[in-house]
Amino acid sequence: MRGFQLFRHDEKAMELPINIVVMLVVAMVALATLISIIPTPTKEMSVFVEKTGLGTGSLQSGNSIIVGATTAQNPFAVSAVVKVTDKDGNPVRDANVILKGLGGAASNTTDINGVTVLTTPSTALVRLDPNQNEGTMDLKILADGFYDYEKKDAVMIVKTR
Numbered sequence: 001m002r003g004f005q006l007f008r009h010d011e012k013a014m015e016l017p018i019n020i021v022v023m024l025v026v027a028m029v030a031l032a033t034l035i036s037i038i039p040t041p042t043k044e045m046s047v048f049v050e051k052t053g054l055g056t057g058s059l060q061s062g063n064s065i066i067v068g069a070t071t072a073q074n075p076f077a078v079s080a081v082v083k084v085t086d087k088d089g090n091p092v093r094d095a096n097v098i099l100k101g102l103g104g105a106a107s108n109t110t111d112i113n114g115v116t117v118l119t120t121p122s123t124a125l126v127r128l129d130p131n132q133n134e135g136t137m138d139l140k141i142l143a144d145g146f147y148d149y150e151k152k153d154a155v156m157i158v159k160t161r
Contacts, residue, residue: 044086045146047139050082068159068160077104080118080155084141091115096109097109097118100138137154137155138152
């Protein structure tokens with residue numbers, strides 16, 4: 001019993017519960033800070049190549065472009081309309097969209113509706129070799145808060161006679 005009374009009147013023993021409470025509060029503040037700086041989880045994107053065509057002319061629905069043999073003798077421009085949404089169908093704005101292949105490349109960002117028009121510039125035109133009757137272009141999309149999207153053979157180009 002005497003040891004218990006000495007413990008009760010010891011000043012250092014009374015500081016222990018206060019120190020534990022202070023350490024718990026500091027630990028909770030540190031944990032809350034760490035949680036707040038963790039980036040938001042990334043989500044999947046849905047991507048649709050809505051229209052494609054030669055140059056800036058009339059675009060057709062789908063992801064295939066038919067090129068005549070005469071046009072295919074020289075490098076030519078290709079355009080594509082791409083729509084980017086999240087899994088719920090909401091548009092993804094300001095996504096970087098890149099279309100490349102067959103020597104050509106184009107890039108643009110999506111608008112408020114998640115849509116962008118890509119057209120290969122005169123410095124990066126598409127080419128089909130003389131013995132090549134078809135080829136494909138790949139699509140890559142980067143957006144904050146989403147996993148990177150890559151689609152091989154997203155646009156097909158077919159040469160006719």
